[in-house]
Amino acid sequence: MKHNRTNAYANQVAPLREANTNRQFILDPHVTTSYYTSFLTKIDKSITNEFQTIINKCEDENIDANVKIRKLCNVFLNAQ
Numbered sequence: 001m002k003h004n005r006t007n008a009y010a011n012q013v014a015p016l017r018e019a020n021t022n023r024q025f026i027l028d029p030h031v032t033t034s035y036y037t038s039f040l041t042k043i044d045k046s047i048t049n050e051f052q053t054i055i056n057k058c059e060d061e062n063i064d065a066n067v068k069i070r071k072l073c074n075v076f077l078n079a080q
Helices: 010-017 029-040 045-061 065-079
Strands: none
Touching (some): 029 065
């Protein structure tokens, strides 16, 4: 396998790059958002708890999905 800009060690690693090709069709935006959120925050439980609090609050107050996503993004960006 010949790749541009690789060294001798990378030739052993190059086949591994193609091993993790997780391709899925996006049929439901809510499921996609949940998947990415859980993937990005799986290490940090405090962000997950904060997200859950915001989701519950938005559901109780019947807040629009765009506002809900904006609030979730703000929490994520401020946690960095």
